[in-house]
Amino acid sequence: MTRNDYSAALRKLAREQDRVATVAQLAEAGVPQRLVRERCRPGGRWQRPLPRVAVLHSGPLSAAQRSRAALAFAGHPLTRAMITGAAALRLHGVAAAALPPGLPVVDVLVPSDRRIRTHTWVRVHHARALPAPDVVDGVPVAPVVRAAADALRESIDPEWARDVVQELVVVMGVPAGIVAAELGEAVLARRPGVAALLESLANEARPPAAGPLARALVARSGLRQPLWRPALHLDGAFVGSPDAYWARDGLVLDLGPGGGRARWEALGLRVLRVAPAALARAPGEVVAALRAALEGGPYGPLERITALPGAM
Incomplete structure (x- = not known):
């Protein structure tokens, strides 16, 4: 097979998916497995940040490429996976989530019947019923309140959690009651500062009439x-x-x-x-x-x- 047999399909794949592809997609495009292995070796032109996933350059991954790679690892679109947590908040434009605490983990929400588990920097959340995703820059993203709930569930920084909640309610206009309901009693019990903030914001809300x-x-x-x-x-x-x-x-x-x-x-x-x-x-x-x-x-x-x- 000559280079011209797959070069056009490879360029199209790289352009449409921000240079992130699964090994299966590369095979469907006609790229020989031998070439994939060669280019993904240490020091090669490509990289394999996750199992079954290739990034078609050797440099650091952008935030968008990390999200696409996490979705590819989770089997999107067959699994109906979507980005959630802090990474989803950043895609939604939540300023408080721009620099999340700890390691740069990407959270992915998948159906509960999928046998996909957390791997290195991809944290997998299983749900019986998935929300309808928003689409930001071509990436399926959990609705902002669900993303916040998943982010706060994993966060260990109380100030960061309060900043996120305050931005959702005060800046983005999400009613405090909706945020509290999505977080649930279990999360609020572990985040007393967040619970107090939501109560305060609810009391300051517009008059019921x-x-x-x-x-x-x-x-x-x-x-x-x-x-x-x-x-x-x-x-x-x-x-x-x-x-x-x-x-x-x-x-x-x-x-x-x-x-x-x-x-x-x-x-x-x-x-x-x-x-x-x-x-x-x-x-x-x-x-x-x-x-x-x-x-x-x-x-x-x-x-x-x-x-x-x-x-x-």
Whole structure:
């Protein structure tokens, strides 16, 4: 077999998978096993960071390549594996997870019936029911709250854990109750600082009446109905859950406090901040501000944003 028999397929594989491939994929592309062994020897042009996985260069792996290699080791896509834990948080853009404590482990979530075990720097989590993954830069990633739960379950650094939770709730707008429910009593019992932080953030959350008041006001106003408490994703990465979002217009209604306002504005979305008290005290002004904002749209990269309906 000549070089030209497989060179085009090899270039395509390297380009589409960030130079990470399984040995089986290389064989399917027509690359001789002898060549794979030769290039993966110490000092060779390629490397074998994990069983059954080859990286088509000899230098350090990038964070994305480590994630792809971990997924390949776990048998993705046949196993429906996805990245979770701290590595997934970094892919979601959680700043607090940029420098996780300890060794640079990549956590992978797989179905419970798969006989895949933790190996060197790949830590395998088994689950009876897998969540629907987000896709970030072509990599399947556990939803941000599930990723945080898996990360906190393994973390030994209480300050790092609190920073991650605070960013999820205050910056990304994930309700404290959802984070607490995903973490579960067992994790919270081992992380008393996290439990106290979640309780504090829940107590500081917007008044319970703000949501119903806003919905009633919009219904009476004749304005188009928004999505209430949707989950917004930019290119598959979770970017928060605003109080209301007009998907055709890129308009966010934020009843505060905190939330993901800065992040939504950075995306180019129009964020209308309304104090909960104004819903009852000055409803006409609120409706006028909403109408003006809608007429001035659309805003932001709407084609890149997916809005999943929230709880009614």
